[in-house]
Amino acid sequence: MALVKYKLKKNDPVIVKVGKDKGKKSKILKVDKKNAKLFLEDVNVVKRHTKPNPMDPDGGIHEKEMPIDISNAMYYCKKCDSGVRLGVKVLGSGQKQRFCKSCGEIVDKD
Numbered sequence: 001m002a003l004v005k006y007k008l009k010k011n012d013p014v015i016v017k018v019g020k021d022k023g024k025k026s027k028i029l030k031v032d033k034k035n036a037k038l039f040l041e042d043v044n045v046v047k048r049h050t051k052p053n054p055m056d057p058d059g060g061i062h063e064k065e066m067p068i069d070i071s072n073a074m075y076y077c078k079k080c081d082s083g084v085r086l087g088v089k090v091l092g093s094g095q096k097q098r099f100c101k102s103c104g105e106i107v108d109k110d
């Protein structure tokens with residue numbers, strides 16, 4: 001069984017803890033477990049100027065989300081209104097349920 005090192009999942013609400021987007025609330029687009037990176041919606045967006053080329057005949061400015069370190073974001077708990085650490089409970093069925101370590105709120109509703 002794979003080691004559950006990172007408790008964050010795609011579509012989780014997060015808050016950015018460091019950098020130019022510090023304090024920004026976002027959503028996980030993708031978790032890159034191999035490199036311990038997160039792709040977050042509207043966070044760490046870089047603009048790239050592209051010259052017209054066969055793939056992109058018009059060229060222009062493209063915006064792209066660059067990944068940030070997984071440790072630079074925390075799960076955003078609505079009840080706590082802040083970034084929190086998550087705990088994991090293993091239920092009788094073997095199913096895992098994540099909860100907010102600050103207020104105890106279960107974050108996996110489904």
Ligand SMILES: [Zn+2]
Binds near residue numbers: 079080084102104
């Ligand atoms: Zn909480």
